[in-house]
Amino acid sequence: ILDRPRNAPTRTALGVAWITAYFIGLVGGGNDLWATHFHLSLNAISWFVRIFFFAGPVIAFIVTKRICLGLQRRDRDKVLHGRETGIIKRLPHGEFVEIHEPLSPGQLHTLTAHEQYKPVELGPEVDENGVKRKISPVQKVRAKLSQGYYGENNQIAKPTAEEYKEISEGHGHH
Known part of the structure; x- marks a missing residue:
């Protein structure tokens, strides 16, 4: 229960899908007020609710899950490569690279302490x-x-201690 939402993408996506269905139901329940206050067609609102009561949660589930997996990927890269410093360095052969700074032990713990x-x-x-x-x-x-x-x-596999050690001691760390 105390996991970060990004570390439980399916659970988070199910929650967002449920909230989406609930709010579409609220819109449907107040369709007369929506129609009178915003000068909309009552039939158009009813059709919107009919379609999006079923399509909205599916779309919300897919989008939320993709966002959570993307955030997991970003956390994994941050653990393995460190935080971006904004310092650009030009290498002797002409390549430009950004210098990364290793994360503090507290930040590493926050990003890797979840169960998989x-x-x-x-x-x-x-x-x-x-x-x-x-x-x-x-x-x-x-x-x-x-x-x-x-x-x-x-879920995106969290980096192992061996992967972290290999990258932080190896040549892949700028």
Whole structure:
């Protein structure tokens, strides 16, 4: 619950989708007031609500999830390469690079302290003795929901200590 919203993109996107549906419902509930105060057609508002009550949350979900994943990518790059200083340096062969400054331990902790949960897996269909395992429909649904919530393309892997050490000690750090 205390995760940063960007570190739980599916949960954040579901929340934004719900809020979008709620506000579209509020617009629909007050469509007569919207029509009289803003000189709009009551039928146009009703059609807007009919369409966007279903399309709005889907669009909001996709946009929010993409924003959260983009923020995760930015955090990952910031941890690996440091913060931009605004100082431009010209290298001997003519290339211009921006100098990066390493993050403080507190900033590193803030950007990397979150849990990255793994999706629930069903496991093998047959155990080590060759006995077929019974998988209930509830277990199948749980695994599918878990895959959709925590699976591939639902979070950006946070940098490992080895990656950080390799970049900060290596040649890739300006």
